Amino acid sequence: MLLKGAAARVKPLLNPRNLFLLLLAAWAMFNLAQTIHFVWNDYSQLPVEDYWRIVQLWSNPHAIRWTNFWEQHNEHRIIFPELVHVTDMLLLHGRMYLPIAVSGLCYLGIWCVLAFTVYSQKMIAWPAREAALLLAAVIIAWKGCSTVIATPFQLQFTMLQLFSVLSLLFLSLLAETTWSRYLAAVVACGVVCTYSSGNGMLMWVILIAAAIFLKISFRQILILTAAAALFTGAYFFHYRFLPSPIKTNIRHPLQAAAFLCSYFSMPFGGYGLRTFGFKVGAANLLCMTACAVLAFRRGLLKSRLGIVVFGSYLFVLLSALLTTAGRMDLNDHLFAQAKAWRYVTMPTASWALLAIALVWIIASLCSRTGLSPDWSLLAALGLAVCFFLGFRNDAAWVEGTRLDLANAQIAATMLRNGVFDPNQARTIFPDAEFVRVYSQVLREFRKSIYAPGQDKWIGGDLNSLPLFDKQRVYAKITRVVPVPGGLEIFGWADVNTLTDDHEILFVDASNVIAGFGRRPAAGLPESLGGWDTPNPLAFVGYVSLARPADKLSLYVRTYHGKDVQPVGQTITVPSFTQLETGTDSAPLPDISWIPDPNWTLNGYQPDPENGPAPPASRIYGSWSGAAAKTGTMHTAPFPAPASGCLVLPVLQGTASYGQSVQVRDADTSQIIADIPFLDGRTIWQRWRIPIPASAKNIAIFADDEGTGPNQWVAVAAPEQCK
Numbered sequence: 001m002l003l004k005g006a007a008a009r010v011k012p013l014l015n016p017r018n019l020f021l022l023l024l025a026a027w028a029m030f031n032l033a034q035t036i037h038f039v040w041n042d043y044s045q046l047p048v049e050d051y052w053r054i055v056q057l058w059s060n061p062h063a064i065r066w067t068n069f070w071e072q073h074n075e076h077r078i079i080f081p082e083l084v085h086v087t088d089m090l091l092l093h094g095r096m097y098l099p100i101a102v103s104g105l106c107y108l109g110i111w112c113v114l115a116f117t118v119y120s121q122k123m124i125a126w127p128a129r130e131a132a133l134l135l136a137a138v139i140i141a142w143k144g145c146s147t148v149i150a151t152p153f154q155l156q157f158t159m160l161q162l163f164s165v166l167s168l169l170f171l172s173l174l175a176e177t178t179w180s181r182y183l184a185a186v187v188a189c190g191v192v193c194t195y196s197s198g199n200g201m202l203m204w205v206i207l208i209a210a211a212i213f214l215k216i217s218f219r220q221i222l223i224l225t226a227a228a229a230l231f232t233g234a235y236f237f238h239y240r241f242l243p244s245p246i247k248t249n250i251r252h253p254l255q256a257a258a259f260l261c262s263y264f265s266m267p268f269g270g271y272g273l274r275t276f277g278f279k280v281g282a283a284n285l286l287c288m289t290a291c292a293v294l295a296f297r298r299g300l301l302k303s304r305l306g307i308v309v310f311g312s313y314l315f316v317l318l319s320a321l322l323t324t325a326g327r328m329d330l331n332d333h334l335f336a337q338a339k340a341w342r343y344v345t346m347p348t349a350s351w352a353l354l355a356i357a358l359v360w361i362i363a364s365l366c367s368r369t370g371l372s373p374d375w376s377l378l379a380a381l382g383l384a385v386c387f388f389l390g391f392r393n394d395a396a397w398v399e400g401t402r403l404d405l406a407n408a409q410i411a412a413t414m415l416r417n418g419v420f421d422p423n424q425a426r427t428i429f430p431d432a433e434f435v436r437v438y439s440q441v442l443r444e445f446r447k448s449i450y451a452p453g454q455d456k457w458i459g460g461d462l463n464s465l466p467l468f469d470k471q472r473v474y475a476k477i478t479r480v481v482p483v484p485g486g487l488e489i490f491g492w493a494d495v496n497t498l499t500d501d502h503e504i505l506f507v508d509a510s511n512v513i514a515g516f517g518r519r520p521a522a523g524l525p526e527s528l529g530g531w532d533t534p535n536p537l538a539f540v541g542y543v544s545l546a547r548p549a550d551k552l553s554l555y556v557r558t559y560h561g562k563d564v565q566p567v568g569q570t571i572t573v574p575s576f577t578q579l580e581t582g583t584d585s586a587p588l589p590d591i592s593w594i595p596d597p598n599w600t601l602n603g604y605q606p607d608p609e610n611g612p613a614p615p616a617s618r619i620y621g622s623w624s625g626a627a628a629k630t631g632t633m634h635t636a637p638f639p640a641p642a643s644g645c646l647v648l649p650v651l652q653g654t655a656s657y658g659q660s661v662q663v664r665d666a667d668t669s670q671i672i673a674d675i676p677f678l679d680g681r682t683i684w685q686r687w688r689i690p691i692p693a694s695a696k697n698i699a700i701f702a703d704d705e706g707t708g709p710n711q712w713v714a715v716a717a718p719e720q721c722k
Contacts, residue, residue: 206314
């Protein structure tokens with residue numbers, strides 16, 4: 001009887017409507033869990049890209065000027081996000097916990113405001129109401145937005161979005177009640193929008209237009225207009241206008257329309273063909289336009305839900321138009337700027353708004369015409385199927401957006417080990433020298449990765465840690481690459497209990513911990529991986545050679561740092577090293593090059609980002625007008641330098657496949673140095689290569705077997721060691 005009674009109670013819950021809602025709820029929770037997981041794994045205490053502005057202005061407590069808040073960031077004044085950044089820097093050691101948490105709450109808050117709006121007036125009946133909100137939750141919680149949340153500087157976008165939605169909600173409440181406190185809240189939200197991101201000033205236009213449309217009192221419209229004039233005018237006080245392509249872009253309306261559609265196609269247009277993005281974005285715009293027209297004709301536009309949903313969508317549209325005018329590159333036919341990950345939360349929110357609007361309008365039509373309300377559920381089901389199909393192929397795009405954060409985790413390991421590789425530094429900020437200077441500021445004031453306790457193991461004695469050697473640890477070093485001042489070490493370790501602290505320890509002959517390595521939680525960038533370094537198990541470590549060492553032993557910290565296990569493997573430190581970039585050394589005399597036709601004098605792609613280059617008259621390269629060319633080049637044998645070493649400048653394309661440069665003993669063909677290549681190393685590298693006393697004559701051999709894009713190499717005449 002009990003089982004029959006339970007079955008009778010459960011059966012109504014298993015009807016198709018409830019099952020659909022349960023599936024949507026499960027999908028939304030799954031997306032949210034994925035997003036939280038990615039934010040957790042992508043977190044890095046080291047600033048990335050624009051966040052170095054915060055380091056520059058606020059990391060030194062003795063040099064703080066409160067006028068820094070008024071400093072422009074590009075076209076923007078970001079006072080309110082910067083208040084969060086500064087609080088984190090001054091009170092929480094700049095570990096960026098606070099801006100990430102606030103950004104996540106702001107983004108989640110967008111959906112909470114929409115849910116409050118939907119439920120407060122009950123303009124959509126059950127179950128269409130729940131279906132609309134759950135669809136909105138599915139799209140807003142999509143994992144591709146995790147990079148925006150995990151990148152602290154992008155707080156300006158999530159904060160802007162939350163307060164734009166809040167301002168519209170308060171405006172609708174003002175129209176219903178005329179209470180002055182709601183007017184104050186509208187103005188406050190407008191101010192936060194304005195001073196979070198430059199496009200936030202567009203909210204004043206929407207708010208004033210909506211206030212007139214809602215027929216709030218003339219006095220309140222006047223106050224709102226005065227506030228808009230005051231705070232917008234103040235925005236341009238001591239403002240620096242930057243060069244802009246707006247005048248050029250508005251002369252190309254068709255390309256601008258394609259850019260706009262590409263913007264609204266996200267997050268689905270990031271991994272499809274260009275025409276697919278146009279169609280998806282156009283469908284978004286046309287469907288929402290149709291919903292707005294129907295809402296206006298049926299008197300729904302003046303409702304609280306109408307103002308919030310359509311006003312928020314209009315703000316996204318105006319922001320997209322401003323982005324089109326200011327960011328469109330006429331030479332970029334793939335519209336990469338329209339699909340940039342930093343913008344993705346705004347078009348993603350537009351799809352959530354579309355889901356609510358479409359289900360709402362269809363439900364309203366059904367109630368007025370006597371049709372079954374299930375038509376609104378069928379519309380929700382159709383959208384759910386479209387979203388599911390759209391999300392199926394998003395993995396590659398999402399992983400690409402996480403690349404900066406993975407590089408930040410590796411760069412943090414590099415800097416904490418006291419090593420500075422300009423190539424790796426440029427993955428987190430374009431100016432490597434800027435990173436060098438301000439990372440030292442962070443170290444001096446114990447901020448970010450240098451917060452108290454973060455680098456306690458470097459230079460410590462291994463004997464101070466408990467040794468546990470009864471469990472076999474499987475690990476392997478796959479590559480050891482000299483970098484300026486140290487080594488970059490790649491490998492893998494098949495240990496499930498590696499800690500979040502310094503997992504792989506490199507120990508010299510005196511049992512001093514010379515460096516450490518870690519698994520990048522965001523994953524090893526493809527440019528650094530390889531068939532012999534499986535990504536899920538891969539680690540990257542650094543060792544400073546300020547304390548010379550010939551061999552290093554490998555240890556693994558396990559069981560949350562409670563013990564250290566030795567790995568039966570040692571690392572032989574290469575005899576050749578990489579020097580800081582420079583061109584002031586004299587070339588060795590009497591060097592004769594023997595290139596094949598595809599290697600030509602000055603045959604490489606000069607780029608200001610390559611750093612100081614040797615004189616062009618001393619450079620041979622395999623690019624020679626096309627990366628697909630291959631071939632070899634070598635020098636005639638020449639006497640070993642009297643100093644016992646030489647410096648060999650080498651430059652490569654961004655892709656290193658098939659490239660090889662070796663220094664050999666010309667008499668025995670024994671390899672003295674085999675220059676290591678990694679993808680993305682685009683700065684001139686100067687290799688200091690000791691020559692064994694047994695080598696009387698030496699030769700340099702260069703080989704290019706790569707035929708893909710950016711697969712080339714250039715070699716300059718060897719220089720004398722200082």
